[in-house]
Amino acid sequence: MEKMRMESVDMTAQNIDKIAALFPICITETMGENGKPKRAVNFELLKQMLSDEVIGGDEAYEFTWVGKKAAIVEANKPIRKTLRPCKEESVNWDSTENLYIEGDNLEVLKLLQESYLGKVKMIYIDPPYNTGKDSFIYPDNYMMDNESYEEGVGLFDEDDLRLFAENNDSNPRFHSDWCSMIYSRLTLARNLLSDNGVLLISIDDNEIENLRKISNEIFGEQNLVNCFIWNCSTAGGIRPKFASKTHEYILCYAKRKENLSMFFAPLSADAKKMYTQQDAKGLYRDKDFIFKNKSTNINQKYLIECPDGEMVRPKDGYIYRFIRERFDEALCDGMVTFKKTSTGPLVTESGEQAHWNIYIKKYLGDAMGAPSTLIPKEMMSIYNVGTQCVQTLFDDTRVFENVKPVDVITYLINMVADKDSIILDFFSGSATTAHAVMQLNAEAGGKRRFIMVQLPEPCDEKSEAYKTGYSTICEIGKERIRRAAKKIAEEYPSASFDGGFRVFKLDDSNMKDVYYSPAEYDQGMLSGLESNIKEDRTDLDLLFGCLLEWGLPLSERMTVFQIDGVDVHVYGMDAEEYRGCKDGMFFYEDNIQMIDNQLYTPPPPPHTHTRVPLLACFADRVPESVIRGIAGMKPLCAVFRDSCFQDSPAKINVTEVFKLLAPDTRVKVI
Structure with missing residues (x-):
């Protein structure tokens, strides 16, 4: 039984818990006023974790080496x-x-x-x-x-004299x-x-x-x-x-x-084959399934039906070795043994002495737990x-x-x-x-x-x-x-x-240097930089670059279809699913959108799809009909080349089209 605290919350301890959840390497120990160790924050290391540059000062953490701070910086850079x-x-x-x-x-x-x-x-x-x-x-x-x-x-002093002898066998x-x-x-x-x-x-x-x-x-x-x-x-x-x-x-x-x-x-496949080919005698022994433990975990104190139908559970002060799900797996795998007894640690539903004990088979030292x-x-x-x-x-x-x-x-x-x-x-x-x-x-x-x-x-x-x-x-x-x-x-x-x-x-990167530092390029240099994307990069290169930035897995299904002859990449749907959509038609939930804006009655569920995660179009020029087609499909995200729009008014028009047809879609350019 837990005692009431009867005092206000220790905010310092709570803050340390929060820091520990984010930066466990910054938690250390120090000696408290009562002479007992307590948790503390290594503020020097915490400052390093929050900095993109190596912070000066001696590296004197409990375990350190030359280059440790640089390794932290490198991980965060x-x-x-x-x-x-x-x-x-x-x-x-x-x-x-x-x-x-x-x-x-x-x-x-x-x-x-x-x-x-x-x-x-x-x-x-x-x-x-x-x-x-x-x-x-x-x-x-x-x-x-x-x-x-x-x-x-x-390693050397002010006069360039070696401070200790070099030892090649234990060079730090x-x-x-x-x-x-x-x-x-x-x-x-x-x-x-x-x-x-x-x-x-x-x-x-x-x-x-x-x-x-x-x-x-x-x-x-x-x-x-x-x-x-x-x-x-x-x-x-x-x-x-x-x-x-x-x-x-x-x-x-x-x-x-x-x-x-x-x-x-569990047993390896080879071991299982061996057991089917040989006499199992001597290859396993029975291991207790119930043991003394005062745990109050109800997940390890459930009812089990024995061969004669008797329902049993652990006595007070005992628990099962596994939770219910693991026991059911063992039972299905033939690894559970029921034995008659009058003195075992199991009782019936009413609390009377049970007539059974339960064991788990243990093969070649392989504990079933x-x-x-x-x-x-x-x-x-x-x-x-x-x-x-x-x-x-x-x-x-x-x-x-x-x-x-x-x-x-x-x-x-x-x-x-x-x-x-x-x-x-x-x-x-x-x-x-x-x-x-x-x-x-x-x-x-x-x-x-x-x-x-x-x-x-x-x-x-x-x-x-x-x-x-x-x-x-x-x-x-x-x-x-x-x-x-x-x-x-x-x-x-x-x-x-x-x-x-x-x-x-x-x-x-798929992007040219001008993408990251446009201020370093003057007007006279821009004539050769109509596109900020490197010439050797394909649409697929650009698509996966977007997936990495937007936190989408690299293993999802994808396909390509065309709107007015322009390629559009679909992330989250394969070609077969797309072909199931009549006339390049995508449908999801209860909302039906058509690329060509013609009336169409969709087939009933289960052909309904959830919203497409991402649509991408990296053509050099994207007509308004394509913009409207993509917006009409209401993807969660849509991405285009920055250079595919002729001028600023064209970009503004794209924004307005999505506001009208797909206000929830995130639209970005690269």
Whole structure:
């Protein structure tokens, strides 16, 4: 029972809560007047978070390095970039909802901030481990050379004498570069997670300590879910001097831990096949489904019907291991055991001793509830299985080394993500995550979607990949998705899964410099600048540039139709839907609009559509008939080239047309 506060609200504490919700990395601890620690705000760090320039002063936060403030600035700094669609390298462009994006992941994450803000359920990344042998290439402007690092940490005194001896084996700059690289990316990644979203990061001993500290700052230490341990290799091969390293870590953080439901790690497809082929004896044991706990959570104190019809519930002081929905799943999967007893912790509806107890089957250490932090070997393969998988897909050519096995990612997806989740991997590598998403959709059903982001890092000219014709890692990743989709379709001929992907490539802005700084151009220079859009940009380039700015997903259906011979792009409707509209007619809700203003009686529901999110026309000249046709369809948004209107009166006329026909439509020009 809670006591009444009997005092006014602590406004300071409330304000700290608000700051913590927006900037968890700015919350620290200090010693209170009573000698006990209390929460406080690191105002220096908060000022840096709200500034687009590096603020002077000593960097003396609890965990810091030279370049930390610059990493914060870099994460918050806007960029003039765009994502250009590449249909020729895509698969099933018109129907797929998967994305493959080539480019520096820091800049790509910035571009995705509005379109995917709070929409990603799971982020998995396998960043460079910083072993000293990695050749990761990320063109961030805060990456330091020796001179800038030594200047930052005061390595030399006023007489240019070295203050301490250089130690190559533990060069702190080695860690500083890596910390800066990961810090800004995790800062941006957190924004993309849904409120019940989860981040999973593979890492080894080289940076596990730094990564955990960085993640604690960005996500808040209270949102650490767990650190899982994966048996990544055997102890074979050359014996080390001290101990064989056979494990790696998978750090798991939640956006808001209080919003997470119980994690669940079901059996892999291979394990299920094994159980159908072998005697199940010895492969599982029964685990208590009810246990002592004084929780008042009614979601874990419900009635269950036993085999003879008796309705049972936990005694006072006990709860079930799962909520009702999870129990029903276990029951359907045949993982529930009912056993007769006269002394169990269950009672009937009336409170009398029940005649049953309930157990959950536990296979090979796979708890039917929260998974173990030490992941059973039977649930995940080791590295050489992942590498062999890719080698087999590429006709026995070893195009990629140290590949995560597919079942590592499927295990994690099963554990944390729903069947319709968006799953992001911005260190895509050979695209194991994309392979895992398709595999899981085919095996277990669902419409999980992936977003892969990968820097087009060149392949070593001596590598098998380069000799086979793959010049960049991106080429390997895209080809792996194509081949994996084909293989999965052959293995699961009746399964329905999305084996396609839309390719986008990071590039400079679609707009010329005059668009951003018109004051720097005089009248004599304007004759060659009739259009502020770069000459090599297509209508599709411009359309996706608009989607990024307006916060619309890049995977929606779209098509093109014509009004008086002028192309109009429709976002949110595919060609088949459009063809279902007679004479280029769009209809939605109860309002019917015709492009040619002729009377038309629409078909009855269910052919009714909601309002079109976006219509775009990028023709050099747009006649008034086209303007009226677009306005008559009442889209939520409409966009045109600025140069398509002959003069200012023409622009004013467009505004008046939309005021008359579509007053709620947002109209913009680029």
